[in-house]
Amino acid sequence: MQTDWNALPDEDFRHVFRTWVDENCPRHLRFMRKQRPVFDEVAEWYHALAAKGWLSPVWPREHGGMGLSAAKHIIYVEEWARLGCPRIPDHGIGLVGPLLIRYGTQEQKDHYLPKILSGEHVWCQGYSEPNSGSDLASLKTAAVRDGDHFVVNGQKIWTTLAHCANWIFALVRTSRDEKVRQKGITVLLIDLTSPGVTVRPIPNLREEADFCEVFFDNVRVPAANVVGVVDEGWNLAKAVLGHERIFLGAPSRPEYALSRLIMLAEARGAFDDPAFRSRYARLRLDLYDLCSAFDRFAKVLRTGGELGGDVSVLKLFCTELYQRITEEMLEIAGEEARFADDLDANGSEVDAMNLYLDARAPAIFGGSNEIQRNILAKAVLGLPG
Amino acid sequence: MPKTMFDDEDGTLAMLRDSVGGFAEAHPGAKALRARRKAGGDLDRGLWSAMAEAGWLGLMLPANLGGADLSIREQAVLSEALGRALLTEPVAQLAIFSGALLRDAPAGEERDRLLRGIADGSLLVTAAWQGAGGKAAPVKASGAHPALTLTGTCHFVAAPVSATDVLVLAEGDRGRLLVSVPAGAGGLSVTTRPTLDGAVLGAVAFAGTPVESGRVIAAGAEVDGLLASAIEVTRLALAAELAGVASRALEITVDYTKQRVQFGKPIASFQAIQHRLVDMWGDAEFACCAVVNAVERTLGAGGRDGRLATLAAKARAGDAAVGITRRAIHLHGAMGFTDECDIGLYMKRAVNLNATLGQPEELRLAFVDLERSA
Ligand SMILES: Cc1cc2nc3c(=O)[nH]c(=O)nc-3n(C[C@H](O)[C@H](O)[C@H](O)COP(=O)(O)OP(=O)(O)OC[C@H]3O[C@@H](n4cnc5c(N)ncnc54)[C@H](O)[C@@H]3O)c2cc1C
Numbered sequence: 001m002q003t004d005w006n007a008l009p010d011e012d013f014r015h016v017f018r019t020w021v022d023e024n025c026p027r028h029l030r031f032m033r034k035q036r037p038v039f040d041e042v043a044e045w046y047h048a049l050a051a052k053g054w055l056s057p058v059w060p061r062e063h064g065g066m067g068l069s070a071a072k073h074i075i076y077v078e079e080w081a082r083l084g085c086p087r088i089p090d091h092g093i094g095l096v097g098p099l100l101i102r103y104g105t106q107e108q109k110d111h112y113l114p115k116i117l118s119g120e121h122v123w124c125q126g127y128s129e130p131n132s133g134s135d136l137a138s139l140k141t142a143a144v145r146d147g148d149h150f151v152v153n154g155q156k157i158w159t160t161l162a163h164c165a166n167w168i169f170a171l172v173r174t175s176r177d178e179k180v181r182q183k184g185i186t187v188l189l190i191d192l193t194s195p196g197v198t199v200r201p202i203p204n205l206r207e208e209a210d211f212c213e214v215f216f217d218n219v220r221v222p223a224a225n226v227v228g229v230v231d232e233g234w235n236l237a238k239a240v241l242g243h244e245r246i247f248l249g250a251p252s253r254p255e256y257a258l259s260r261l262i263m264l265a266e267a268r269g270a271f272d273d274p275a276f277r278s279r280y281a282r283l284r285l286d287l288y289d290l291c292s293a294f295d296r297f298a299k300v301l302r303t304g305g306e307l308g309g310d311v312s313v314l315k316l317f318c319t320e321l322y323q324r325i326t327e328e329m330l331e332i333a334g335e336e337a338r339f340a341d342d343l344d345a346n347g348s349e350v351d352a353m354n355l356y357l358d359a360r361a362p363a364i365f366g367g368s369n370e371i372q373r374n375i376l377a378k379a380v381l382g383l384p385g
Numbered sequence: 386m387p388k389t390m391f392d393d394e395d396g397t398l399a400m401l402r403d404s405v406g407g408f409a410e411a412h413p414g415a416k417a418l419r420a421r422r423k424a425g426g427d428l429d430r431g432l433w434s435a436m437a438e439a440g441w442l443g444l445m446l447p448a449n450l451g452g453a454d455l456s457i458r459e460q461a462v463l464s465e466a467l468g469r470a471l472l473t474e475p476v477a478q479l480a481i482f483s484g485a486l487l488r489d490a491p492a493g494e495e496r497d498r499l500l501r502g503i504a505d506g507s508l509l510v511t512a513a514w515q516g517a518g519g520k521a522a523p524v525k526a527s528g529a530h531p532a533l534t535l536t537g538t539c540h541f542v543a544a545p546v547s548a549t550d551v552l553v554l555a556e557g558d559r560g561r562l563l564v565s566v567p568a569g570a571g572g573l574s575v576t577t578r579p580t581l582d583g584a585v586l587g588a589v590a591f592a593g594t595p596v597e598s599g600r601v602i603a604a605g606a607e608v609d610g611l612l613a614s615a616i617e618v619t620r621l622a623l624a625a626e627l628a629g630v631a632s633r634a635l636e637i638t639v640d641y642t643k644q645r646v647q648f649g650k651p652i653a654s655f656q657a658i659q660h661r662l663v664d665m666w667g668d669a670e671f672a673c674c675a676v677v678n679a680v681e682r683t684l685g686a687g688g689r690d691g692r693l694a695t696l697a698a699k700a701r702a703g704d705a706a707v708g709i710t711r712r713a714i715h716l717h718g719a720m721g722f723t724d725e726c727d728i729g730l731y732m733k734r735a736v737n738l739n740a741t742l743g744q745p746e747e748l749r750l751a752f753v754d755l756e757r758s759a
Contacts, residue, residue, distance in 0.1 A: 385654025
């Protein structure tokens with residue numbers, strides 16, 4: 001019988017989790033520069049978590065998850081970040097698993113969930129297309145029924161980690177309704193090793209391979225790979241993130257960046273400069289207040305409530321603060337702020353430029369900040385039009 | 386719309402909010418502000434008595450002296466509600482600041498008399514302790530108790546004309562003193578200056594003002610401690626009041642932009658305006674979160690933890706209130722530039738409270754100094 005983690009007091013759970021993770025997460029994987037290591041780079045950590053039964057924090061225990069409550073999940077994520085553990089390819093754990101557990105058939109659950117835990121299936125998320133980004137409902141990748149298969153043609157883009165994944169969960173168009181564009185979209189699970197699939201990595205701003213283009217040329221996909229109902233995939237794709245939306249605004253990235261800014265500033269005597277102190281104070285307090293705001297939403301979850309649309313205020317504030325902190329790093333790097341490699345801070349390396357570049361992305365993905373503002377305007381302030 | 390979120394098992398906080406709401410219906414804040422401004426007054430005695438009757442002036446004072454013995458949690462909720470309702474009587478100065486100075490001072494006849502008077506509204510106890518730059522600047526106390534006299538000038542004194550008693554920070558031969566002086570004492574004179582939010586503040590000059598026997602409230606190092614904690618608790622209450630001003634100004638602006646039509650549709654349907662409103666909302670939300678955090682840390686670990694949180698909250702709420710009300714005026718168009726439109730009063734109140742007991746920049750630097758000194 002597995003442990004009922006939710007029965008432990010928060011601080012006990014934190015202690016148990018942290019102790020084991022600190023002992024078992026390999027040192028050389030801590031605080032990696034890369035936001036998105038590929039599967040092979042972190043495989044030993046992935047398998048260690050799986051063997052312990054801790055790979056999947058929120059799946060119910062019957063499916064091999066830890067069954068954590070939202071409150072315990074927050075602790076899990078906090079300690080993970082605090083210890084600098086690398087992000088693992090987590091589309092399977094974070095998105096496909098919950099999707100199948102909620103909407104999948106018994107056969108789908110039995111087939112796919114164990115393969116996620118074992119690492120046999122590595123998933124990526126195929127939503128965006130070249131002409132369908134913020135306006136996702138305009139997507140065109142077509143899936144046409146042919147007997148007990150669908151034939152898929154089209155293209156996905158910005159697909160994170162597609163080059164190390166072997167499966168993609170994609171939004172495809174199965175019919176068209178001129179009035180309601182969201183209708184006619186279906187969630188389809190596609191084997192990336194199928195004939196007709198081409199994956200091409202796109203070097204990102206940091207000159208890393210991290211996201212890709214995925215082309216589908218008459219790819220045959222069994223109809224059994226549809227999740228939920230054909231043509232009704234939109235709401236299911238949107239609903240897959242529940243309380244996890246809080247993590248888009250988790251303070252860990254700006255926290256890490258600020259710790260690097262402090263190292264740099266101390267090494268360069270910037271704290272003696274009143275102008276820097278003033279700018280630093282603003283960033284420091286922004287981070288402090290972000291933590292207070294994060295707590296306010298975490299408390300909703302701790303007391304058994306559900307998050308409203310207002311939670312995305314955290315994402316806005318967090319991603320913009322992350323950017324400003326990295327901008328300040330370049331400011332105090334002075335003439336050095338044109339080197340691509342790391343900066344020296346009393347013998348330690350500070351990856352200022354790496355963070356500066358990285359910080360551009362979170363304001364774009366996960367619903368760009370403008371789109372978040374559009375949604376908040378309607379959902380929270382009830383503004384017209 | 387943003388508000389502070391606390392556990393409220395017994396419903397005290399909801400009751401406080403309701404009580405301010407009901408009060409504001411009977412005594413609209415904007416109307417009272419305009420009347421006081423017109424009269425050049427520093428306080429509305431009638432409103433003050435009504436507030437005392439509502440039990441708001443002694444919220445954190447001991448029950449045996451007529452107070453309600455509640456905590457900064459209830460005070461924050463009350464102050465937030467006052468901010469929302471634009472009730473601008475000097476509660477922060479005369480009830481919270483003076484109350485805090487006295488509450489933690491050694492018990493004694495004079496201290497108890499003043500505290501009772503604060504709680505029941507019969508005394509208007511103001512504090513004179515700031516120099517022209519706003520920092521603590523004690524006046525000179527010559528001689529020895531009971532023949533002390535005061536010389537010097539204090540600034541930023543609230544309700545300087547209406548006050549019945551003045552708590553004075555003084556420096557004697559043997560250190561700091563906190564003394565009380567009746568408003569009509571010999572050698573005491575007041576010069577007033579109008580404030581942006583329709584009241585006046587005073588410079589109070591002492592020219593050999595005698596301190597009657599039994600009127601030394603505290604002496605020595607204790608005085609600095611009293612002052613520091615009075616500043617802290619008042620800052621937190623001001624932060625809450627600013628959060629209230631901010632949230633209400635946002636609400637008013639959202640309503641206005643929904644009903645104002647240009648180009649054939651409500652101006653709130655334009656994206657440029659929507660994004661501004663969302664940012665204003667986010668600022669108000671963060672201000673409320675910062676206040677809650679400060680209250681919880683003050684009541685929890687307290688000490689340095691509470692001090693840091695309070696500095697952060699006053700800075701955040703001040704920036705939010707000033708920034709939101711400024712944008713609010715803009716979104717009202719020319720109407721926002723009139724004296725008749727209440728939104729301008731919210732802005733003036735925000736600027737006033739923001740400038741009281743430390744502007745955001747100063748508070749942020751104090752936070753960083755305190756945090757990095759560890
Ligand atoms: C690092 C990274 C990883 C990603 N990983 C994945 C992935 O794994 N799978 C996946 O499917 N997608 C992924 N994406 C794609 C991401 O979801 C999209 O980038 C995002 O939805 C925005 O779409 P777009 O890039 O086409 O920008 P566009 O929609 O073209 O937007 C361009 C700009 O216009 C603004 N804009 C657009 N519409 C409006 C509007 N109505 N009002 C105001 N402003 C507007 C946007 O905010 C943005 O600033 C990833 C993106 C990044 C950067």
